[in-house]
Amino acid sequence: MRDQIDNVRAAEAGPSGKKIDAMQVTETLAEGLKHEFQISVPASDLDAKADVKLVELKDKVKLNGFRPGKVPVSHLKKVYGRSVMAETIDQTIRETNTQIFTDRGFRLATEPKITMPTEAKEVEDILSGKSDLTYTVSIEVVPAIALADFKSFSVEKPVVEVTDADVDEAIKRIADQNRPYAAKAEGATAETGDRATISFKGSIDGVPFEGGTGEGIQVVIGAGQFIPGFEEQLIGIATGETRTLKVSFPKNYASEKLAGQAAEFETTATAIESPQDSVVDDEFAKTLGLESLDKLKEAARERLVAEFAGATRQKVKRMLLDRLDEAHRFEAPPSLVEEEFNLMWNSIKAEMESGGKTFADEDTTEEAAREEYQKIADRRVRLGLVLSEIGEKNKITVTDDEVSRAVIERARQMPGREKEVWDYYRSNTNALAQLRAPIYEDKVVDFILELANVTEKKVTREDLYKDDDAEKSAA
Numbered sequence: 001m002r003d004q005i006d007n008v009r010a011a012e013a014g015p016s017g018k019k020i021d022a023m024q025v026t027e028t029l030a031e032g033l034k035h036e037f038q039i040s041v042p043a044s045d046l047d048a049k050a051d052v053k054l055v056e057l058k059d060k061v062k063l064n065g066f067r068p069g070k071v072p073v074s075h076l077k078k079v080y081g082r083s084v085m086a087e088t089i090d091q092t093i094r095e096t097n098t099q100i101f102t103d104r105g106f107r108l109a110t111e112p113k114i115t116m117p118t119e120a121k122e123v124e125d126i127l128s129g130k131s132d133l134t135y136t137v138s139i140e141v142v143p144a145i146a147l148a149d150f151k152s153f154s155v156e157k158p159v160v161e162v163t164d165a166d167v168d169e170a171i172k173r174i175a176d177q178n179r180p181y182a183a184k185a186e187g188a189t190a191e192t193g194d195r196a197t198i199s200f201k202g203s204i205d206g207v208p209f210e211g212g213t214g215e216g217i218q219v220v221i222g223a224g225q226f227i228p229g230f231e232e233q234l235i236g237i238a239t240g241e242t243r244t245l246k247v248s249f250p251k252n253y254a255s256e257k258l259a260g261q262a263a264e265f266e267t268t269a270t271a272i273e274s275p276q277d278s279v280v281d282d283e284f285a286k287t288l289g290l291e292s293l294d295k296l297k298e299a300a301r302e303r304l305v306a307e308f309a310g311a312t313r314q315k316v317k318r319m320l321l322d323r324l325d326e327a328h329r330f331e332a333p334p335s336l337v338e339e340e341f342n343l344m345w346n347s348i349k350a351e352m353e354s355g356g357k358t359f360a361d362e363d364t365t366e367e368a369a370r371e372e373y374q375k376i377a378d379r380r381v382r383l384g385l386v387l388s389e390i391g392e393k394n395k396i397t398v399t400d401d402e403v404s405r406a407v408i409e410r411a412r413q414m415p416g417r418e419k420e421v422w423d424y425y426r427s428n429t430n431a432l433a434q435l436r437a438p439i440y441e442d443k444v445v446d447f448i449l450e451l452a453n454v455t456e457k458k459v460t461r462e463d464l465y466k467d468d469d470a471e472k473s474a475a
Helices: 004-005 045-058 073-103 120-127 164-176 282-287 293-327 332-354 364-394 400-412 420-428 429-451 469-474
Strands: 023-031 034-041 114-115 133-140 154-159 181-183 194-205 207-220 240-246 261-277 453-458
Touching: 004 293, 023 164, 034 045, 045 120, 073 120, 073 133, 120 194, 154 293, 154 332, 164 293, 207 261, 282 293, 332 364, 364 429, 400 420, 400 429, 420 429
Parallel strands: 154 453
Antiparallel strands: 023 034, 034 133, 114 133, 181 261, 194 207, 194 261, 240 261
């Protein structure tokens, strides 16, 4: 989850009206997780801090008429006074806020909101050292989280045995994906499942667009390789025939210039082929780079073992998250819940719009859907905070090597673009954080599973992959 929702927690607030040095700090609001403080900093304190900065500045600046290091502080104040005071105020606010939060044991859920004076004369008096600085800071914290005893957790781990039938089915799928094609008889037309070799030129409102042309492109009709509606219009086409296919790019298409646009493709079929049966034998295995059919079966079995293990891991993880959810009920910071809800809601709305669907099509209403996603957002935020708390208290960290391995794995998934992927992550801290977060979460999950009572239960493949929409949406 997104950085485990800030990896923060909060403790109870201290008494109001606490002094920090000569400053006056008064708590003006304490409602649930929301707090607000009014802080007053004497002008004399600001002036003294600014003078220290000016003295430090004396040896760094060069002014006409003065030898290096000999510029009087009074003169520096005339030249740099306002900018130094502004810097002093900024530093004082940061240091004061940090001390307020530290003294009260606060760890913030969001960035503090600072409200400063805005009236021109008031601002001028502060900058010139004539008036005290008075500002307010509003914060939202998370409550202290009492972690459950993970040794009391019971988790049932579904285990699926890979059978010979599973291996045979996997090899059949491989054979279907690699089946040969043979040219159809002269005059024959294309049907669903046939492979057509085509050339096309695309245009929007009669104007060709970038990336809209192709030569010698093979497409299996019905495989869903092209944008919706394209392949269906190839049914019945014959070798040498030219058709104008009319389609619309999906609203969520990768290219913003093409998304949602109606386009025409002048398409010519240069070959029509029908699928042939594959003979699964040693020779077929060799076409896949393996020595024999036995080696192909071994590879298929290993892949299924890894596939089932991954599905088992996800199912166990969802069960564990459910258990954590039940064991840790507390008020989540409203701003974090709202942020998480907005991310999900905007994604859902965009997906429905691109698919032309309504809430009625999903057998619900917008109000009911909003309520459901609010619950999911609340769950995600709480679980993120719980996972962060577990990791922090048990000193669970993600090493740079682990992140580097994740980057390398991403690069391997994009052959020929490895350097581009590596450079992207190396220069993008947010992208690295997105890689680090799931690694951290998995390490916390493993920590809990080591303490929990985990029992294995043999299940069928169907049971392992049985859809559970509630689990998927909330996990």
